[in-house]
Amino acid sequence: MSDDTLLSARGLTLRFGAVPALVDVDAELWPGEVLAVVGESGSGKTSLLNVLSGRCQPQSGVVWYRDPEGRLADVHAMPQPALRALHRSDWGFVHQNPRENLRMGVSAGGNVGERLMARGARHYGSIRAEAIAWLAQVEIDANRVDDLPSTFSGGMLQRLQIARTLVTHPRLVFMDEPTGGLDVSVQARLLDLIRSLVARLGIAAVLVTHDLAVARLLAHRIMVMQRGRVVEAGLTDQVLDDPQHAYTQLLVSSVLQA
Amino acid sequence: MSDDLSTAMLRTESVDKSFVLHLRNGLSIPVLRHVGLSVHEGECLALTGPSGAGKSTLLRSLYGNYHVDSGRIWVRHEGTLVDIASASPRTIVRVRAGTLGYVSQFLRVVPRVATIDIVAEAARGLAPEAARARAEALLAQLNIPRRLHALPPATFSGGEQQRVNLARGFIGNHPVLLLDEPTASLDGENCDVVIDMILAAKRRNTAIVGIFHDARVRAAVADAIYPVSPLQDAA
Numbered sequence: 331m332s333d334d335t336l337l338s339a340r341g342l343t344l345r346f347g348a349v350p351a352l353v354d355v356d357a358e359l360w361p362g363e364v365l366a367v368v369g370e371s372g373s374g375k376t377s378l379l380n381v382l383s384g385r386c387q388p389q390s391g392v393v394w395y396r397d398p399e400g401r402l403a404d405v406h407a408m409p410q411p412a413l414r415a416l417h418r419s420d421w422g423f424v425h426q427n428p429r430e431n432l433r434m435g436v437s438a439g440g441n442v443g444e445r446l447m448a449r450g451a452r453h454y455g456s457i458r459a460e461a462i463a464w465l466a467q468v469e470i471d472a473n474r475v476d477d478l479p480s481t482f483s484g485g486m487l488q489r490l491q492i493a494r495t496l497v498t499h500p501r502l503v504f505m506d507e508p509t510g511g512l513d514v515s516v517q518a519r520l521l522d523l524i525r526s527l528v529a530r531l532g533i534a535a536v537l538v539t540h541d542l543a544v545a546r547l548l549a550h551r552i553m554v555m556q557r558g559r560v561v562e563a564g565l566t567d568q569v570l571d572d573p574q575h576a577y578t579q580l581l582v583s584s585v586l587q588a
Numbered sequence: 589m590s591d592d593l594s595t596a597m598l599r600t601e602s603v604d605k606s607f608v609l610h611l612r613n614g615l616s617i618p619v620l621r622h623v624g625l626s627v628h629e630g631e632c633l634a635l636t637g638p639s640g641a642g643k644s645t646l647l648r649s650l651y652g653n654y655h656v657d658s659g660r661i662w663v664r665h666e667g668t669l670v671d672i673a674s675a676s677p678r679t680i681v682r683v684r685a686g687t688l689g690y691v692s693q694f695l696r697v698v699p700r701v702a703t704i705d706i707v708a709e710a711a712r713g714l715a716p717e718a719a720r721a722r723a724e725a726l727l728a729q730l731n732i733p734r735r736l737h738a739l740p741p742a743t744f745s746g747g748e749q750q751r752v753n754l755a756r757g758f759i760g761n762h763p764v765l766l767l768d769e770p771t772a773s774l775d776g777e778n779c780d781v782v783i784d785m786i787l788a789a790k791r792r793n794t795a796i797v798g799i800f801h802d803a804r805v806r807a808a809v810a811d812a813i814y815p816v817s818p819l820q821d822a823a
Contacts, residue, residue: 360678518699525698547698551677565652565677572654576610583611 335396336361336502336534342381342391344374350558351377352388357553357560361501362532366549366566368539368581374558375538376506382536383423383504384413398501418448422495426507428487432479432494438465439475441494449498464493468523485516489523496527503528505537509544521547542585546570554578596664597764597795598650599626603659603673605642605649618819619645623659625797625814629763632786632796634810641818643799644693647766649673650797651690652680663688663764685712689762693769695741695753703727703744703752704737710756719759726755730781746773758785765789767798771805783808 337359344352351374359365367375380386382393384405393405397420405413417423425431432441442461443451451457462472468489479487488508495503508524509517525548528535539545545552545566552569554562554577562575573579605620619642627633635643648654650661652672661672665687670679672688684690697706704723711719727737730751736744741752750773757765767786771779779802786796786809800806 363678515700522698522701546696550681564655565680567653568655568677571648572607574608574655579610 333400334360335394336363337382337396337536338394339382340392342378342388342393344377344381344386344388344558350374352381352391353558355391355555355558355560357382357536359502359534359536361534363551364528364535364537364549366537366539366545366552367555368542368545368552369555370540370581372557373555375540375555377558378555379504379506379536379538383421384408384416385423395502418445419498420501422498422500422503424491424495424503424505424508426510428479428484428491431491432487434479436478437476438470438479438482438490441479441490442497445494445497460497461493464497465490467496467527468493469519483516485512485520488512488516488520492520492524492527496531496533499531501534503533503535505535507539507541508537509541510539517544524548542570542582554581596626596628596662598664598797599662600624600650601660601662603646603649603656603661605645605654605656620649620656620816621819623816627764627795627797627812629793629795630790631811632790632798632809633812633814634806635797635799635814635816636806637816638818641816643816644768646816647690647768647797647799651688651766652684653690687762688764688766689757689760690766691754691757691768691770693750693772695749695756697741699742700740702738703732703741706741706752707755707759710759712760712762722759723755726759727752729785730755731778747775747778750774751778754782754785758789761789761792762794764795764797767796767800769799769801771800771802779805 335358339355339357342352342355355378367378369375381388387406394402395405396402439458439461442464443457446457446460462475465472465475470486470489479490482490509520512520521544537548549566551564552566553560554569556577562569562573562578569578570582573582600623603620603623606616606618609615623646625633635646637643645654649656656673659673662669663672663683665683670683672680704720707723707727708719711722714722724737732748732751741749754770771782774782783805789796
């Protein structure tokens with residue numbers, strides 16, 4: 331493991347009964363790098379995301395995270411409060427369904443400000459100003475700051491979740507199908523938003539998607555999973571344009587051309 | 589050729605490449621064998637050969653877009669030689685950002701992003717304002733009317749999309765530039781613009797490898813030819 335590595339996983343194994351979700355999976359992520367994990371439903375990609383982020387314990391294997399001071403922490407050996415603190419500060423999680431992350435009974439501005447307060451911000455005026463600035467970054471009008479998320483469309487909810495996640499400037503963001511379930515017209519704008527924010531803020535990300543076009547647009551590297559195993563990994567455009575493994579060739583050649 | 593080793597910007601040694609089609613019972617199609625070429629600063633090397641000979645495959649291999657079976661692809665990146673054929677994905681990302689530019693035949697971008705932003709985003713080492721100004725100038729040079737700059741290129745004609753792609757490829761001023769048929773869908777006037785841009789890049793010491801179907805364009809820009817010949821479907 332190199333001194334620069336942000337996240338490193340070795341030998342991850344997870345089974346649900348007889349079903350293998352992860353079989354001896356290794357993964358590595360550098361600061362500012364976007365890694366896409368692709369594969370069909372049930373290939374283990376969401377399990378990998380949950381294990382990497384400490385939300386789910388593997389049966390074997392280890393996940394190391396390097397904190398800003400350069401210290402290594404074993405994610406699954408961390409006390410729960412330390413892991414929760416990590417999720418509130420250095421890390422972010424963008425769910426496919428924004429309702430899993432947002433508090434639907436709290437205003438849009440409150441949803442963004444809450445992450446700042448959890449990190450220790452106390453001055454109401456500056457929290458509100460930063461919340462409004464972040465709503466603008468994700469193209470939500472400032473006059474919606476006091477509205478409840480329940481009055482927002484699906485695309486707006488997803489953008490609100492992204493603002494809530496990025497407001498604390500996390501170093502590492504886990505994304506589970508961030509454009510899944512959205513209208514195609516909204517997807518494009520959201521993709522461009524995620525791409526520019528991640529690049530500008532230098533955020534590292536693990537992105538789970540079944541959409542190869544999303545992986546191509548956002549990710550530097552890609553991992554292809556099948557039945558819990560990583561069958562191919564490498565530079566995104568090389569894996570998609572010149573796939574070496576039979577399963578990747580099948581996956582790439584099965585995409586419908588619009 | 590030790591002289592070549594010390595000065596070439598891009599140099600290949602015995603590159604082999606075949607495609608193995610697992611969905612066709614592992615059918616193996618050899619495309620490149622023993623490819624050895626080199627290009628220096630300010631030089632333009634043209635790949636020639638019949639359609640299907642593997643010119644685009646070779647160009648894509650030089651960019652790391654295709655995986656080669658064996659051989660070396662040396663690129664001089666910030667003073668040191670990097671072998672694209674064996675480099676890690678992270679290294680290739682860095683070499684592409686700093687040294688190796690590529691203009692493909694087709695524009696592939698995030699939908700609904702304005703043309704000007706698509707081009708400006710590819711600039712290197714410029715502040716946002718300067719990047720936009722440079723993008724505007726390049727688009728204007730390529731005869732893309734100003735009224736189109738704020739529109740996404742999805743509805744543009746093939747020739748217009750190719751010119752947006754060229755602006756995006758040239759704005760970065762990469763020391764090594766790979767061009768895949770940069771004038772394929774352009775009329776005579778726009779071909780002349782592209783010839784001028786290539787000659788200007790050469791004067792800035794850019795090393796260029798390109799595929800130029802148009803013999804007039806090739807004659808105007810190329811200093812040397814590397815013929816790519818089709819291989820028999822052996823084995």
